Amino acid sequence: MxxxxxxxxxxxxxxxxxxxxxxxxxxxxxxxxxxxxxxxxxxxxxxxxxxxxxxxxxxxxxxxxxxxxxxxxxxYRPLIADPKEARKKRAAEGKSMKKGAREQGGDNA
CATH class of the missing domain: 3.10.20.30 (Beta-grasp domain)
Known part of the structure; x- marks a missing residue:
């Protein structure tokens, strides 16, 4: 069989x-x-x-x-970085970039 x-x-x-x-x-x-x-x-x-x-x-x-x-x-390979921490870091970097642009008279967002 x-x-x-x-x-x-x-x-x-x-x-x-x-x-x-x-x-x-x-x-x-x-x-x-x-x-x-x-x-x-x-x-x-x-x-x-x-x-x-x-x-x-x-x-x-x-x-x-x-x-x-x-x-x-x-x-799956092990993660190099914790996804939650990576998102927090990107969000913080984005906020500081927007703040810098406003201080230089750029983006009004």
């Missing part, structure tokens, strides 16, 4: 390099199992499944999650 199979994709990107592989895996495969099978851990030694988050189609998931035919597994 032939074991049912599904087709999934796995993706990982880093500055200057993106990798996408399509794999046929058993229908009962898990996210972690597919990552192990894909060879991405050997190809990208910086991936540490204890710290890198993973998702399916942009939605965070666990390594034990089951998959469906056509799913795309994504391995």
């Amino acid at each position: 032939v074991e049912p199979q599904i087709t999934v994709e796995i993706v990982y990107a880093k500055p200057g390099e993106q990798a996408l592989e399509q794999l046929r895996v058993p229908a009962d495969a898990t996210v972690g199992g597919v990552i192990e099978q894909s060879g991405f851990l050997q190809r990208f030694p910086e991936i540490d499944l204890a710290s890198n988050k993973v998702g399916v189609f942009g939605k965070a998931t666990t390594l034990k999650a089951s998959l469906h035919d056509g799913d795309r597994i994504e391995i």
